[in-house]
Amino acid sequence: MDHAFSKLAPVAAPVARVLLSVMFISAGWQKIGAYAGTQAYMEALGVPGALLPLVIAVELIGGLALLVGWQARLAAFLLGGFAVVSGVLFHLVPGFGLDGYEAQAQMINFMKNLTIAGGMGMVVAFGAGAFSVDSRGRAAAARPLSAG
Template identity: 45%
Template sequence: MKGESMDWVGLLGRVLMSAIFIWAGIGKAMAPAATMAYFAKDGLPVPGAAYAVALVVEIGGGILFLVGWRVRTAALVLAAWCIATAFVAHYHPGNREQMINFMKNVCMAGGFLQVLAFGAGRLSLDRR
């Protein structure tokens, strides 16, 4: 694959990578009390602040990444978010399912670091 078709592959990659964050952020926005209770259960000291940060990172960062505007900054923030949430929410070595989620977060961080290194591609607002 070359040229223009790879531009579409890059856009599809951004769509797929951003979808989980936008979806999760909207879910959190629709259930603030339940989300903050979950954050408290995970031991976060200020669940309300964590909730606000989660909305900004997941919805805001997800949308920026999707459209490819300031994508390198969004990729860095989302990579850091993936690692932070991997350790806070999913690092339970005795629980195979949680460790699979942990490794998925690590994998997503790797994908974001690739975008940080190489950019969003030609079909992005950064290129306009």
């Protein structure tokens, strides 16, 4: 069975990069289109609205870097950290004091952010894989990081 899965590796990594990156790219574009509303939402939750350009840059640049597999490990590390921080600020903390469905929805969204961070951890560990700028530049991009 492992042999069958190993044959999927060249396809799995680029597909995973696309699936992970599309959320960040689309979120960045949506924030540009709804700039004032997003800024007001951030401020309502105690996050300075002046950080919105940085948030958009992280989502768009990080998402695009991950999509094409350029500096994928660094992009995944930053996006994974971003997913955890934004999950805490926009889902976990606001969920405190809520009841029923609202509390459950916030917890689900927080857990999704943690799951995204886990996927990013896999990219950090194993690299961009096939069909990436990183793999064209150096063979190490497709190998796992060594433990020692």
